[in-house]
Amino acid sequence: MKILLSAYSCFPCQTSEPGNAWRIIREALKEHEVWAVIADAHQYRELTEPWLAQNPLPDFHPVFLRLPPALQWLSRRPATSAIYYHLWQERLRGLVRDLHAQVRFDLVHHVTYGRYWSPSGLRELNLPFIWGPVGAAETPPGSFVRELPLKCRLTEAVRDGARIFCERTAALRATARAATIAIGVTRESCDALARLGAARVEPLPQIALPDTDLAQFAALPPPPPGPLRALCIGRHVYWKGFQLAIRAFAQFARKSPDAELWIVNQGPFRAELERTAAASGAGDRVKFLGTLPQYADVLERLGRAHVLLHPALHEAFGNVCAEALAAGRPVGCLDIGGPASQITPATGFAAPVASPAGAVAALAGFLETLDRDRPRLAAMSAAARAHARETFSMQAVSARLRRFYAEAIEQHQPKRT
Numbered sequence: 499m500k501i502l503l504s505a506y507s508c509f510p511c512q513t514s515e516p517g518n519a520w521r522i523i524r525e526a527l528k529e530h531e532v533w534a535v536i537a538d539a540h541q542y543r544e545l546t547e548p549w550l551a552q553n554p555l556p557d558f559h560p561v562f563l564r565l566p567p568a569l570q571w572l573s574r575r576p577a578t579s580a581i582y583y584h585l586w587q588e589r590l591r592g593l594v595r596d597l598h599a600q601v602r603f604d605l606v607h608h609v610t611y612g613r614y615w616s617p618s619g620l621r622e623l624n625l626p627f628i629w630g631p632v633g634a635a636e637t638p639p640g641s642f643v644r645e646l647p648l649k650c651r652l653t654e655a656v657r658d659g660a661r662i663f664c665e666r667t668a669a670l671r672a673t674a675r676a677a678t679i680a681i682g683v684t685r686e687s688c689d690a691l692a693r694l695g696a697a698r699v700e701p702l703p704q705i706a707l708p709d710t711d712l713a714q715f716a717a718l719p720p721p722p723p724g725p726l727r728a729l730c731i732g733r734h735v736y737w738k739g740f741q742l743a744i745r746a747f748a749q750f751a752r753k754s755p756d757a758e759l760w761i762v763n764q765g766p767f768r769a770e771l772e773r774t775a776a777a778s779g780a781g782d783r784v785k786f787l788g789t790l791p792q793y794a795d796v797l798e799r800l801g802r803a804h805v806l807l808h809p810a811l812h813e814a815f816g817n818v819c820a821e822a823l824a825a826g827r828p829v830g831c832l833d834i835g836g837p838a839s840q841i842t843p844a845t846g847f848a849a850p851v852a853s854p855a856g857a858v859a860a861l862a863g864f865l866e867t868l869d870r871d872r873p874r875l876a877a878m879s880a881a882a883r884a885h886a887r888e889t890f891s892m893q894a895v896s897a898r899l900r901r902f903y904a905e906a907i908e909q910h911q912p913k914r915t
Contacts, residue, residue, distance in 0.1 A: 499529075500601055502534075503519070504594075504607070505536050507540070508520055508523070508537075508542060508610060509838065513819075513859055525899065527558055532558050534559070535561045535563050535590060537563060538562035553586070573587070574652045583913075589619070593619075594602065595597070600679065606623055606628070607903075613632055613633060613634035613814070614691055615661045617673045620867065621669070621673040626903075626909070627906070628906055629696070636684055636834055637834075672696055679699075679700055682700070683815050684836050685839060703840070703889065705784070705820050707890050707891055710764075711821070712891060718797065720880075721803070721827065723885075725756035727759075728760070729760050734764055735767050737811045738767075739810045741771055742854065743759065743808075743830075743861070744778055745774065747862070749859065749867050752780075754866070757783065759784045760785050761785065762796060764788055764789050771891065784914055800822065800827070804869075810831065810837055811834065813835050816837045819846075823886040828868065828882055829882075840889075841885075842881075844885070845881050848865070913915065
């Protein structure tokens with residue numbers, strides 16, 4: 499088939515939104531000819547074209563779309579980047595009409611940005627249309643938000659306001675109605691897609707682990723004996739919830755004096771996390787490791803840890819959780835969003851979110867259980883590896899996406915114009 503992708507954020511890499519788009523492109527190219535419209539911003543073009551010059555893909559046709567110079571500043575500021583993205587999608591509507599007149603596509607697929615509250619410029623082509631995987635419908639209870647510093651509370655208010663406004667727009671609802679299959683990353687996003695009017699909604703992970711990655715994680719040893727080591731990996735931003743992980747660890751650590759919590763990476767919330775650790779009573783056992791120089795160093799820490807804590811307030815997916823499961827490390831999270839959608843009772847624990855104090859206590863209890871019952875930890879470790887292979891492997895995710903393509907072709911009923 500001839501497939502057209504909307505891939506605003508895309509370049510040859512392994513992680514985050516650009517990597518997710520690139521993975522879908524590479525998988526589609528195994529069977530189809532692919533055109534992808536990519537933003538000519540954020541260095542996506544500068545990173546993609548040299549790579550393609552050295553690694554030609556004859557059936558791949560990148561099309562770089564750039565808004566007028568007077569609007570470029572919007573893309574460079576976090577506060578206005580959503581406006582630039584919306585304008586880019588509107589400009590995409592005309593571009594894809596012209597492209598379709600030349601190429602005659604069989605199917606279109608919106609890939610990035612993967613958020614449910616932004617309309618897609620592919621919505622008017624009257625073709626089989628895959629929308630997603632998309633997320634960002636995850637919302638923490640108000641009691642969790644009220645604990646945050648004022649600036650973070652304001653950020654949450656802006657996020658909520660933007661989503662509420664966009665949900666009411668004709669463009670977003672037209673996108674949902676046009677989607678032959680809408681794909682949600684989490685249960686919250688699937689519910690939002692159905693609420694917007696998508697006729698068919700399917701869940702699908704936003705990450706797929708290639709065989710090389712699975713082998714790398716499988717090569718790590720099982721959780722070792724000795725004092726329990728919990729691990730947090732990710733950028734230090736408030737919504738990752740590492741402040742909750744520190745509080746949960748501190749409660750657990752009162753009964754396990756040799757345990758440690760390792761926190762990897764950096765970010766703007768670092769000082770707040772350090773204050774939380776100092777006030778917890780276990781600050782000397784909360785180790786801020788910063789950004790490790792090599793990915794091998796991150797793997798080494800993962801191999802020495804027993805459990806990953808990732809109590810994110812809203813995380814559309816959380817690649818680190820799938821990777822930890824593949825490494826045989828159970829995941830402790832909140833019963834919200836992407837991390838909760840990745841685990842099972844045999845591979846992790848999703849803390850109830852009735853209150854922050856209750857969630858912290860539940861996560862502390864989870865750590866105590868793993869520390870006290872090492873056979874259970876070993877069983878969860880083995881189950882986590884098996885779950886990751888079955889659910890997050892490239893073969894598993896790509897097979898479902900190929901099935902969605904075939905079913906969208908069969909299911910689509912052109913609208914009369």
